[in-house]
Every structure is written in C-alpha cells, then in structure tokens.
Amino acid sequence: MGTPTIEFIDLKAQRQHIGQAMDDAILRVVHEGNYILGPQVRQFESELAAYCGAKHAIGVANGTDALVLVLEAIGVGPGDAVICPSFTFAATAEVVAWMGATPVFAEIDDATFNIDPKGLAAALTTAKKNNLTPRALITVDLFGQSADYDPIEAFCAENGLVLIADSAQGFGARYKGRVVGSIGQFATTSFFPAKPLGCYGDGGAIFTDSDEHAALLRSLHFHGKGSYKYDNVRVGVNSRLDTLQAAVLIEKLKVFAEEIEKRQIVAGRYTEALKDVTVTPHVMPDCISTWAQYTIRVDAHRRDAFQAALKAKGVPTTVYYPKPLHQQTAYKHFPVAGNGLPISERVAQEVVALPMHPYLDVATQDYIIEAVREALNREASAA
Known part of the structure; x- marks a missing residue:
C-alpha cells in the first residue's frame, strides 16, 4: 500500500x-x-x-x-x-x-x-x-x-x-x-x-x-x-x-452551518484521540469554534522532526505562525506592550496545524491520528 x-x-x-x-x-x-x-x-x-x-x-x-x-x-x-x-x-x-x-x-x-x-x-x-x-x-x-x-x-x-x-x-x-x-x-x-x-x-x-x-x-x-x-x-x-x-x-452559505457541525465532529475525534500525547486546542466554555485550523502544540525542539515524520506518511502540516509580528522585519520597530510577549514567542515555536475540513472521512482521520501518535511517541522516546 x-x-x-x-x-x-x-x-x-x-x-x-x-x-x-x-x-x-x-x-x-x-x-x-x-x-x-x-x-x-x-x-x-x-x-x-x-x-x-x-x-x-x-x-x-x-x-x-x-x-x-x-x-x-x-x-x-x-x-x-x-x-x-x-x-x-x-x-x-x-x-x-x-x-x-x-x-x-x-x-x-x-x-x-x-x-x-x-x-x-x-x-x-x-x-x-x-x-x-x-x-x-x-x-x-x-x-x-x-x-x-x-x-x-x-x-x-x-x-x-x-x-x-x-x-x-x-x-x-x-x-x-x-x-x-x-x-x-x-x-x-x-x-x-x-x-x-x-x-x-x-x-x-x-x-x-x-x-x-x-x-x-x-x-x-x-x-x-x-x-x-x-x-x-x-x-x-x-x-x-x-x-x-x-x-x-x-x-456556500447554504451549507455553512452543516459544515461547521462536521468540523466539530472531526475536531472532537482528534481531541479525544490525541489529548494524552499532546496539547490539543482549548475551546472556551459556552463557545463554538469554526475550526479554521486544528492546532496542536509540540515541544519546539521536536517540531521539525515531527512534521518530517508526518510528511513521510503523507500527512501535510502547517505552522501558523512561525514568527510573531513584533519579531518580523517590517514590524519590529513598533511598540510592544509591557516587558515583551513571551507567550506569543513561545507559542510560535510550538504550534502545528493538522489537516482540517468538513469532508475529512473517518478512515483518513484515523490514519492522521495514528501517524501523529506514532510520530510523537517516537520523538518522545528519542528525547
């Protein structure tokens, strides 16, 4: 196969x-x-x-x-x-x-x-x-x-x-x-x-x-x-x-509510299957996300290897966003609140987005979940 x-x-x-x-x-x-x-x-x-x-x-x-x-x-x-x-x-x-x-x-x-x-x-x-x-x-x-x-x-x-x-x-x-x-x-x-x-x-x-x-x-x-x-x-x-x-x-608006519901199902299955091996997204009480992205967090020193392992399995990932704006060349001269933005800087080194859309079938979800778990466990063993 x-x-x-x-x-x-x-x-x-x-x-x-x-x-x-x-x-x-x-x-x-x-x-x-x-x-x-x-x-x-x-x-x-x-x-x-x-x-x-x-x-x-x-x-x-x-x-x-x-x-x-x-x-x-x-x-x-x-x-x-x-x-x-x-x-x-x-x-x-x-x-x-x-x-x-x-x-x-x-x-x-x-x-x-x-x-x-x-x-x-x-x-x-x-x-x-x-x-x-x-x-x-x-x-x-x-x-x-x-x-x-x-x-x-x-x-x-x-x-x-x-x-x-x-x-x-x-x-x-x-x-x-x-x-x-x-x-x-x-x-x-x-x-x-x-x-x-x-x-x-x-x-x-x-x-x-x-x-x-x-x-x-x-x-x-x-x-x-x-x-x-x-x-x-x-x-x-x-x-x-x-x-x-x-x-x-x-x-597209005619099917939008239906698609949001389908996104909830995909996100729910991801979270249930991955919450014991990684930091899964947090949704505030009494709130519903549209799940534009499903973003997990991986230790910064493991992220590249994690993405490479998923790529080898045919699972695409993306980092939103690899560098906060206050560290970007075009924006680093603008004011930053307080004594800096350590959370923004740390999160940018840890986030990884997994495939997410309303038409992600169960078999593909399961394949992605298995690949994520395998890659995380491998990296944890190597650490």
Missing part, C-alpha cells in the same frame, strides 16, 4: 458536495452579464447579515481591505495607536501601518492563542508612553475561535476604544450565544478560499449595526461615491465584492 494523498484543506470535496447548484449559480451570472455589483451581491450581503445577526454586511474585495476601510471610516491616522495581537497574520497590523497609525502589540492567552484581556491595560499604557492616542482595538478570532469578548468589550467601553473584530478565521463561531460577525462596533471577515466560508478567489465583508457607518463604508469602497458613481463626495477606493464571488458564496 502506497502513501495516501491527504489534502490539508480539501476544496475539491466541498465542490463535489455542492454539485450542480454551484455550476448553475456561476453560469447565471455569466449569462446575465451583471458582473459588477449584480443582484447576487446584495442578496449575499442580506443573507450574510441575517446569518450572524448584524444589521449591515458590506461586501468588499478582500479581508485586508475590510480592515482598511473600517480604519478609514473611523478616521484612524498618524499619531493614533491601535492595539492588536502579534501572533496573527500580517494583515491585522499591516492595515494600521498603512493608515500612518501605530500598531501596539499585546500579549495572547496561552490556552486560546487569542488576545489576552488581562494584557490590554499594559498595551494601553505602552501607547500613551509613546505619546500616541489610543483609538481602537483589533481582536483576531484565531483558528476559528472567538476572542473573549465580555472583558474586551468592557475594556474598550471604559477607555473609549473602537472594537474591531478581525473574524477572517472565526466568522460564524459562537461566543456565549452570540455569533461572531455581530460582535464589536465593526467586524470584518475574509472569503479567501481556505477560510471556513471561502469563495473562488478573493473577497471580504464588513459588519456593523450603525446605519451611518454602513453608508460611509458603501461610499468609501466605491471610489467615495455620493448619490451616484460620478458624484465623488470623498476620496475612496475600488474594493467591491465581485458578483461571481457573491454567487459562489450564496451557495
């Missing part, structure tokens, strides 16, 4: 599951010819907002633009500070720097990898010591689990900070009865193909309950238009969700 071919994220299996409905949806757009802001865009925005309970959903070109547009809408600029985690993808801090503002990196929780509410006061103090005006906090719902929003919302309210939930990985997750996408003054998401709700290219969305901000965002993402597209009332950008992608997302 040869080495099996295992997909880290199997988009082809999802495509087969949705089937003819996707072909019909795409061809309908092609034949109708409304390729920019066709009716599918508003339909998807309406269904997306209803799914998470937000009043407004504005489709944009990608998840990074979603964050940029929110910062533009609230007027963040030079001299301002935006608190954010360092253990995340670059886009979270990148957008702050684009605006001429300063990201202030805060520590994460050791169990969830999300920004730690207990570290926010230190980040606020750091911003002020650097003569910056604290304006906003960007959380990240990392790997599919929401941040701990109750204390975060209280902190933002107490200190006059705008809460922006970067839900690129966590859209649709549950936090104490609330659906991610409806939490924060603003939430953003990405429809990059590998995301739990992904399209067939780039796409993103912004969520808000504010009528005023929704109108402003719709202007900003369409060249700053006023009453019509040649009435430019402000400087904007071109960041519209493509009609074809909206059509794809309408079909």
